[in-house]
Amino acid sequence: MTRLGIIGFGNISISLAGLLQTQLERQLEHLTIVCRPEYSSQIKQIMKEEYNDIASEYCIATSIEALINNKPNLVVECAGHDAVFEHVPQILSAGIDTVVVSIGALSDVALADSLYNSARKGNSKLLLPSGAIGGIDLLASLQQYGELDVSYRGIKPPAAWSGTPASSLFDLDQLSKETVIFRGTAREAANTYPKNANVAATIALAGAGFDKTKAELVADPKAIANIHEYTVNSPLASYTFRVEAKPLKDSTKTSATTAYSVLREIKNCIGPIVI
Ligand SMILES: NC(=O)c1ccc[n+]([C@@H]2O[C@H](COP(=O)([O-])OP(=O)(O)OC[C@H]3O[C@@H](n4cnc5c(N)ncnc54)[C@H](O)[C@@H]3O)[C@@H](O)[C@H]2O)c1
Structure with missing residues (x-):
């Protein structure tokens, strides 16, 4: 698994991008970052200046169709509860395993059912990281x-x-x-x-x-x-x-451990040992 998709480029994704650049044994083959169209050129610039080595190839996409066309093996949602509603059922239905960080969204019974059914339909997995908690x-x-x-x-x-x-x-x-x-x-x-x-x-x-x-x-x-x-x-x-x-730098609300728990999910998917 070396083709990755990330939805959102805020606190957690930026922190994750830094970790992916330094903590993986092998460089990602391909990375797609999905963002809102109005942030596309700003994110392209940040990627070029700070994360250019993150993957052999990367692209900034503004639609889920473009993400799916890039055939990621794993997608990570770090965009917010609305993005889980808008995008994750479609990605799971397309057969792509998806890590959802905005887990609170699953308190909505209809959404939880839709995610379960989409994963069944696509023979894919919804992966829920431990995030800011443990045990x-x-x-x-x-x-x-x-x-x-x-x-x-x-x-x-x-x-x-x-x-x-x-x-x-x-x-x-x-x-x-x-x-x-x-x-x-x-x-x-x-x-x-x-x-x-x-x-x-x-x-x-x-x-x-x-x-x-x-x-x-x-x-x-x-x-x-x-x-x-x-x-x-x-x-x-x-x-x-x-x-x-401890909170992530520049954010009083997001725990720093969350990005590391997503990195752990990615390593578990890529590597020979799951722990
Ligand atoms: N599981 C946990 O323990 C845990 C811990 C902390 C945060 N979170 C959740 O993780 C999520 C991300 O947190 P954050 O601090 O990185 O948020 P953030 O607001 O810093 O970043 C979210 C980014 O996603 C983008 N975005 C929003 N909707 C989008 C869409 N439909 N498509 C593409 N991009 C979109 C926004 O423009 C923003 O850049 C939040 O839902 C937060 O509640 C979970």
């Missing part, structure tokens, strides 16, 4: 047995919740102590806080499902990083997982 291997193993009780807590500095419904419910600038801004199920969290829904969605999909996973979102003036923690109780094992994720 997903153990959680997904325990899911095989069932009877899971899972509670997730997402803690961020108050400023990281600006522009979300919490802005109108709380005076975020004035919070002096840890404050729960949302409590409900993972599905309700995904619907109410879609831009912060990816971790709760990943835990829900690997574990007890969207409607049985409890979620709490917290604004904490003492938090200097995004903290994700969850507790699992099951008849086979119980554990608590907690990660303090």
Whole structure:
């Protein structure tokens, strides 16, 4: 597998481009980057100046048809929830395995069904990376047995919740102590806080499902990083997982680990060992 497609060229994709240039044993044979038409010339320039060695050949495309015509073996979506709706069913139906980073989109039942059916139809795989969280291997193993009780807590500095419904419910600038801004199920969290829904969605999909996973979102003036923690109780094992994720440079919202988890998915697809 050396033909890759990336949808979107924002925080995660740019970070991933740097990793692909330095961390792969062999250069990619071909890379297609899909972007919105208005960003095409800017991205061409960035690629030429900074990532020219990323692949033997690369191109910037503005349509999914162009991406599919380039016959990638794997596509990575790093563009946002709308892009999952717009593009991923078509790519899976065309038989191309696809890594979806915007996992929160899967809280929409109709979209989740459409992705499942498209992957079935295309004999392809929808790959869901661990993203900003971890321990997903153990959680997904325990899911095989069932009877899971899972509670997730997402803690961020108050400023990281600006522009979300919490802005109108709380005076975020004035919070002096840890404050729960949302409590409900993972599905309700995904619907109410879609831009912060990816971790709760990943835990829900690997574990007890969207409607049985409890979620709490917290604004904490003492938090200097995004903290994700969850507790699992099951008849086979119980554990608590907690990660303090450093944000990507230039972005207060995206955890740096996410780009690395996508790199891991790509290496697992390319390399001789899957881990
Ligand atoms: N799974 C996780 O743990 C996790 C963690 C962090 C972020 N995310 C998600 O990953 C996604 C990307 O994050 P980011 O920080 O890189 O976002 P970003 O906003 O920096 O970049 C997204 C890019 O995609 C482009 N884009 C949007 N729609 C497009 C389309 N239809 N076709 C082509 N390009 C399109 C935008 O122009 C932008 O450049 C978001 O949905 C985010 O919520 C997931």
